[in-house]
Amino acid sequence: MYVAVKGGEKAIENAHAWLAEERRGATDIAELSIAQIREQLSLAVNRVMAEGSLYDPDLAALAIKQARGDLIEAVFLIRAYRTTLPRFGYSNPIATGEMACDRRISATFKDAPGGQVLGPTFDCTHRLLDFKLAAEGEVLAAPTAHPRTGATPHITEFLKGEDIIQDEPASDATPGDLTREPMEFPSTRPLRLQSLTRGDEGFVLGMAYSTQRGYARNHAFVGELRIGKVVVEMDIPELGFAIDIGEIEVTECETVNQFKGSKTEPPQFTRGYGLVFGQSERKSIAMALVDRALRWEELGEDNLGAPAQDEEFVLSHADNVQATGFLEHIKLPHYVDFQSELELVRKLRREAEERNASQEAEPSERGPL
Amino acid sequence: MTEQPQYSGGFQNAPIQAARAFRAAMTVMARPGEIRELNGSRPPDPLSIAAGTLLLTLCDPETKVHLAGAVNTDAAREWLTFHTGAPLAQAADADFAVGRWAELGSLGTYRIGTAEYPDRSATLIVECDELQQAGAELSGPGIKGTAQLFLPDVPALQANAALYPLGCDFFFTSGDRVAALPRSTRISMET
Amino acid sequence: MNEYNFAYLDEQTKRMIRRAILKGLAVPGYQVPFASREMPMPYGWGTGGVQVSAATLTPKDTLKVIDQGADDTTNAVSIRKFFENTAGVETTEETEKATVIQTRHRIPEAKLREDQIIVYQVPIPEPLRFLEPRETETRKMHSLEEYGLMHVKLYEDISQHGAISTAYAYPVYVSDRYVMDPSPIPKFDNPKLEMDAIQLFGAGREQRIYAIPPHTKVVSLDFEDYPFEATKAEHCCDLCGAEDSYLDEVIMDDAGNRMFVCSDTDYCRSRREAGHMGRLAGENAA
Numbered sequence: 045m046y047v048a049v050k051g052g053e054k055a056i057e058n059a060h061a062w063l064a065e066e067r068r069g070a071t072d073i074a075e076l077s078i079a080q081i082r083e084q085l086s087l088a089v090n091r092v093m094a095e096g097s098l099y100d101p102d103l104a105a106l107a108i109k110q111a112r113g114d115l116i117e118a119v120f121l122i123r124a125y126r127t128t129l130p131r132f133g134y135s136n137p138i139a140t141g142e143m144a145c146d147r148r149i150s151a152t153f154k155d156a157p158g159g160q161v162l163g164p165t166f167d168c169t170h171r172l173l174d175f176k177l178a179a180e181g182e183v184l185a186a187p188t189a190h191p192r193t194g195a196t197p198h199i200t201e202f203l204k205g206e207d208i209i210q211d212e213p214a215s216d217a218t219p220g221d222l223t224r225e226p227m228e229f230p231s232t233r234p235l236r237l238q239s240l241t242r243g244d245e246g247f248v249l250g251m252a253y254s255t256q257r258g259y260a261r262n263h264a265f266v267g268e269l270r271i272g273k274v275v276v277e278m279d280i281p282e283l284g285f286a287i288d289i290g291e292i293e294v295t296e297c298e299t300v301n302q303f304k305g306s307k308t309e310p311p312q313f314t315r316g317y318g319l320v321f322g323q324s325e326r327k328s329i330a331m332a333l334v335d336r337a338l339r340w341e342e343l344g345e346d347n348l349g350a351p352a353q354d355e356e357f358v359l360s361h362a363d364n365v366q367a368t369g370f371l372e373h374i375k376l377p378h379y380v381d382f383q384s385e386l387e388l389v390r391k392l393r394r395e396a397e398e399r400n401a402s403q404e405a406e407p408s409e410r411g412p413l
Numbered sequence: 414m415t416e417q418p419q420y421s422g423g424f425q426n427a428p429i430q431a432a433r434a435f436r437a438a439m440t441v442m443a444r445p446g447e448i449r450e451l452n453g454s455r456p457p458d459p460l461s462i463a464a465g466t467l468l469l470t471l472c473d474p475e476t477k478v479h480l481a482g483a484v485n486t487d488a489a490r491e492w493l494t495f496h497t498g499a500p501l502a503q504a505a506d507a508d509f510a511v512g513r514w515a516e517l518g519s520l521g522t523y524r525i526g527t528a529e530y531p532d533r534s535a536t537l538i539v540e541c542d543e544l545q546q547a548g549a550e551l552s553g554p555g556i557k558g559t560a561q562l563f564l565p566d567v568p569a570l571q572a573n574a575a576l577y578p579l580g581c582d583f584f585f586t587s588g589d590r591v592a593a594l595p596r597s598t599r600i601s602m603e604t
Numbered sequence: 605m606n607e608y609n610f611a612y613l614d615e616q617t618k619r620m621i622r623r624a625i626l627k628g629l630a631v632p633g634y635q636v637p638f639a640s641r642e643m644p645m646p647y648g649w650g651t652g653g654v655q656v657s658a659a660t661l662t663p664k665d666t667l668k669v670i671d672q673g674a675d676d677t678t679n680a681v682s683i684r685k686f687f688e689n690t691a692g693v694e695t696t697e698e699t700e701k702a703t704v705i706q707t708r709h710r711i712p713e714a715k716l717r718e719d720q721i722i723v724y725q726v727p728i729p730e731p732l733r734f735l736e737p738r739e740t741e742t743r744k745m746h747s748l749e750e751y752g753l754m755h756v757k758l759y760e761d762i763s764q765h766g767a768i769s770t771a772y773a774y775p776v777y778v779s780d781r782y783v784m785d786p787s788p789i790p791k792f793d794n795p796k797l798e799m800d801a802i803q804l805f806g807a808g809r810e811q812r813i814y815a816i817p818p819h820t821k822v823v824s825l826d827f828e829d830y831p832f833e834a835t836k837a838e839h840c841c842d843l844c845g846a847e848d849s850y851l852d853e854v855i856m857d858d859a860g861n862r863m864f865v866c867s868d869t870d871y872c873r874s875r876r877e878a879g880h881m882g883r884l885a886g887e888n889a890a
Contacts, residue, residue: 124644128608226637226811227741356738366809367629369647373727376649376679380672380709380867383853384771384790387837392765428618431796432662435622443802443817444630444827445839471626473619528747532627532636552777554632555817557800578781582630594609595630597779 067112081105090293090322091115095364096122097242099292101323116244127223136286138274140296140319142195145272147323150199150264152300158196163271165325199268200298200315209300209313210343229356236338236359240331241320243362251337251352251362252330260337262349263302264316271295271323295320297328301336306344309341310398314343334358419491422455424469430454434470439582441593446551446560448544451591454496457488463586464511464538465492471536472509479507482516484540490559504535511538512599514565520572534581534596539565541587553598562592564600571600608793611658617641621659621813625804628815633778634746635729643808649710650683651808655727657687657706660721660804666694668702673710673850673867680708698872709772713791713849713871716801718818726807729773729814731775731785741784752781754825760831774832777823778816786822792836792850797822839864844875845882 068075082089082105092104096119104122111117147163150156162168203209219234227235238250255262273293277286297318305311316336318328337352339345347353361367424430430453437449456465464484472478477498480489493499504510504522517537526534541563548563549570562585564570573580573596580596594600605673609615617639624638634651644653661667667687675697684695696702699712708725714801728734732742735753745751754775761769768774774791786797787805797803802817816822826832836869837851842863849871851864863884866872876885 047748052676052678053685056678056681120642127642128614130614179767223639223642227637228637228867272854281878365642366647369649369651370727370809371648372646373648376708377672377677378709378788379852380790381772381788383837383851383867384792384835387835388767388769388771388851391835392767392769393765427615429663431615431618432610435618436660436662439622439625439629439802442626443815471619471623473616475616475620475621529743530637531631531634532624534627536626554820555629557819578631578634582626595817597630597632 067110067226078102078105078109081108086322088113088115088118090320090324091245091327092118092122094321094324095119095242095244096126098117098122098126104286116364116368120368123365133278135289136277136279138276138292138294140270140274140294141198143270143272143274144191145196145270147271148196148268149270150266150268152199152267153202156197156202158192161183164323178322196270198298200300203267203300203313207312210303210309210315212315213219227359229359231359232337233335233342236355237317237319237331237335239359239362240318240334241327243331244364244367245324245327245330247328247362247364247367248334250329251358252333254350255333255337255352260340260348260353262314262316262333262336264299264333264336265301266329267298267300267315269295269325269329271298271325293322295322295324295328297325298331299329299332308344314339351365362409419457419488419495422457422465422492423496424453428467430466434466437591438467438470438593441584441591442555442582442595444555444560445553445594445598446546446556446562446592448546448592450523450589451586452589457486457492459486459540460484460489460492460511461540462588462589463591464540464584466589467538467584467586467591468499468509468511469496470491472497474498474500475506476508477502477506479504479510481510481512481518483514484512496529507535509511509536509538511540513540520569520581523581525573525576525581528579531578531580534579536584538586541565541585544585544587544590544592550601551594551598552601555595556598562594564594567600567602570594574598574600589597608690610663610691611661611687612644613641613655613658617655618659621655623799624813625656625659625815628804628813629802629817630741631782632816632820633776633782633784633814635807635814637811638813640753640808645686647809648727649679650706650725652688652810652813653706653708653723653808654683654804654806655808656806657704657723657805657815658691660723660779661691661693661704663693664700665703666696667691668696668699668705668870669707670705670710670712670868670870671708672852673712674869676869697870698874699868700874704880709788709790710850710867711789711796711799712847713866713868714874716799718800720801722799722803724789724803724805726775726787726805726810726812729785729805729807729810729812731773731783746782746864749781751777754783758825759827762827767831768826768832771835775825777825779820779822782824783825784814784816786840790823790850791832792834794822794824794832795834835863840877840882841866841872842882842884844872844880844885846872846875846880 082101088108089101089104092107093099107118107121148161200209222235222238226310272289275288276290278289279286301314303314316332318331320328334352338355340353351357424510433452434453437451441447441449451463451466453511454465454469479502545563546561549564549567551560577596582596583594585592624636628636643654659887669680669684671677687693688695699714704721706723731741735757758768772790773785773788774794776784776786800818805814824832840847843865846866851867852867854863856863
């Protein structure tokens with residue numbers, strides 16, 4: 045006997061209840077606090093802030109907790125929350141030259157004003173599981189020194205003096221915003237950068253890696269990578285001047301790329317740019333490589349048909365919230381469409397069989413096969 | 414504090430009133446020749462209630478508005494700016510234009526969209542003395558058979574329809590009533 | 605959810621969507637770009653339809669939400685709940701009583717009326733997308749009304765299979781100008797696209813809105829010698845006996861026995877209430 049499936053609402057409620065239970069895990073284990081996630085899983089928090097396009101470590105930590113550690117799900121929670129926030133105004137561009145650097149390295153010069161500052165990096169750690177952490181060992185305080193005073197100049201500024209690196213003219217033009225206007229191709233560099241900085245880290249990494257392996261190779265050196273806090277300022281029309289509204293941590297990467305020159309440009313170094321919320325080193329380097337690859341047209345280079353040069357391809361597929369939604373939607377019921385295909389395939393088979401049968405019925409000179 | 418005219422006459426309950434107003438606007442745009450009530454705002458004279466309500470429903474800082482002729486008063490400009498934040502513009506740049514037919518000027522001035530983006534065209538809100546379901550004969554999308562609507566200038570509107578899929582779209586307003594004429598409508602003079 | 609605005613979206617977002625809907629109605633079948641917002645439900649699950657519905661609903665509306673023709677599929681339940689919570693509108697499962705119907709993959713069997721609006725959830729709004737993946741190219745094709753590629757594809761189907769092998773999301777030609785994707789409805793539903801109600805289409809992830817006003821000419825693409833055919837399973841509904849409705853095929857037991865039932869659950873229910881009975885109606889009495 046057939047009984048139509050009913051009670052969808054109850055099933056959904058029950059699924060949500062079970063999900064909440066699974067999220068909590070065994071109740072004899074202490075529950076994670078938002079502060080613990082924020083402080084101890086800070087790179088996850090940074091990634092969620094970057095791809096969620098919202099700088100709020102506590103909310104990102106909450107999203108990670110709610111999402112059971114699924115970072116794309118956490119990014120989605122942050123994005124959905126972000127869209128409901130009213131916009132009071134727009135900040136001034138941050139001045140990364142004024143950054144208080146926790147880390148600052150250059151691969152192009154052995155030393156430069158401001159020095160090479162390793163900072164808190166995994167770079168030279170040996171990737172050996174530290175079983176002391178499993179035993180909740182206490183961490184010894186790291187040695188400290190007096191911080192440098194004064195600004196740390198950008199490495200590319202030194203090349204500019206020699207006129208040997210492509211100039212990036214300053215502009216006061218208002219950049220577009222892909223969260224407020226529909227994407228249109230060809231796009232603009234500000235929109236490309238916005239798309240990349242909130243793009244999926246894995247996707248941007250893969251695209252960047254493909255350029256290194258020869259798909260539109262652009263010979264990148266990390267001119268500079270810096271991580272630290274910058275002040276955010278906003279103009280208040282009623283006051284007539286800008287005030288500090290807070291401080292954010294960002295990672296900035298500028299690549300210096302070999303360039304032979306083109307029909308329109310003299311031989312000189314060119315640049316790729318990456319800027320990402322939080323300590324997000326891998327993402328910002330990858331972003332700079334992909335940014336540089338996407339600039340082929342502006343620099344008069346050849347389109348080699350490489351995926352990373354294809355703006356429409358890169359920008360249309362970089363967003364993991366879009367991608368995951370569409371990917372996962374195929375688990376929704378599609379039985380109406382499937383039914384129509386089923387009928388079609390049955391019909392085509394029936395017709396093919398009929399054709400074969402009528403051919404077999406005809407006398408054949410060749411005899412049976 | 415005494416009530417200043419530019420601060421009054423907006424929606425009392427924007428989400429609800431705008432929703433109702435949009436449904437009227439959508440219905441007439443989907444059914445050329447139909448006339449609907451459209452109210453909720455009290456704009457300064459000489460803007461009609463219907464035209465004012467359309468402006469509050471559809472305009473904001475993202476849309477450029479052209480006030481043509483008699484409706485281009487200090488009071489109307491201040492009212493529009495206060496309630497919508499819409500920047501004022503010349504006819505050639507406008508997303509929306511409001512005024513009487515004669516004052517809106519040549520249709521050739523307005524944006525008609527591009528072949529790739531025909532949606533990037535102006536919507537004209539034409540203030541009329543009255544709306545009548547008589548006069549020109551309309552046919553095309555949204556119309557079962559034919560419909561009748563009095564139009565201010567049949568040849569000009571026929572020329573606009575001939576640009577299809579480019580062209581301007583029109584609302585006709587009078588008091589608290591509204592009708593519409595999208596570019597997709599074919600127009601002939603009733604015999 | 606009381607802290608959210610009526611129908612969830614903020615007013616500026618609704619205005620932006622409303623402007624796109626009006627332009628969509630003025631150019632039937634043309635896909636209007638709009639700045640789709642990130643909704644609290646995943647892309648691909650109806651975010652476009654939800655945004656269009658949110659911009660269209662008034663408190664007086666009665667909303668019906670269906671997925672695969674059914675009111676009780678989980679996604680339909682979830683979207684209906686969303687609008688009950690955020691817009692406080694009445695909801696119904698009866699097509700007759702609804703003023704706004706949001707749908708995924710079906711058009712109800714009952715003829716829709718002048719005073720109704722149907723909102724389709726659209727995954728890929730571009731009918732040419734599977735022939736040409738680039739937006740820059742397909743936009744050009746629409747602007748030039750250059751649809752040769754689509755005809756070539758359909759013709760290749762015929763030469764290869766003896767029939768057009770598109771069974772759902774079957775492309776249509778709207779008002780003699782734009783080729784349009786009617787969303788993944790089965791081609792059985794295509795003839796209903798010429799209707800009395802207003803039809804709105806929302807694609808959230810792809811940021812497109814389009815529309816068909818009432819009584820608009822909508823033609824399913826075909827060839828003179830291979831005319832369009834609206835097909836369905838060659839059965840009657842086993843519950844209500846309907847011969848004219850689109851059917852779901854249900855596997856009933858381990859032996860693979862099948863039954864066929866109306867995909868439009870409200871249509872089936874109303875027929876059964878009116879006393880119509882199908883082959884297995886008695887068995888379903890429990």
